[in-house]
Amino acid sequence: MSAFMLDKRLAADSEPVAVTGLCELRLMRDSRWPWLLLVPRRPDIAELFELTPLDQVMLTFETNMVASALKQTTGATKINVGALGNMVRQLHVHVIARFEGDANWPGPVWGHGTAQPYEPGEMRRFIESLREALSP
Known part of the structure; x- marks a missing residue:
């Protein structure tokens, strides 16, 4: 069995936030939307x-937990959740x-x-607020 490895495109487009029980939680490097990815740490899963x-x-539990924390942190009108995988085959769930x-x-x-990249320090502050919202 091979070991889990994060897809190169996901790594290039996002920043690590936390590791949950199953997933690696990452923040997309696009300040237009607070956009998170949950990537199950399982090899060869599409x-x-x-x-x-x-x-x-x-994954369902962690998606709900992250969606709730994102809503709490941002005050968003709506939280979008999706798993497409057309461009990057590795299973990942978008929470936006x-x-x-x-x-x-x-x-x-x-x-x-x-x-659009985050302003200097903005991404770090947002990641810290997410981590705080996710902690028990």
Whole structure:
């Protein structure tokens, strides 16, 4: 059995936030939307149904936990959750805070415009606030 390795594109496009029971939690490097990724730390998994039943339950629990923390941290109008995998096959779940009037509201975030980097220190502060919201 091979070891878990994060896809190179996910690593290049995101910053580590935390490790949950199952997943690596990462923040996308695009300040237009508070956009998190949950990546199950299981090798060679592309689809939800490829996870064990216990891992499926854990992923659902962790997705809900992260979505709640993101809503609490940002005060978002809506939290979008999706697992597409068309560009990056490694299973990952997007958890995105959306606001009325944000870039491309109410349309999807995928393929819209060019990513805008966070201002210096802004990403670090946001990651710290997420970690605080996730801690018991």
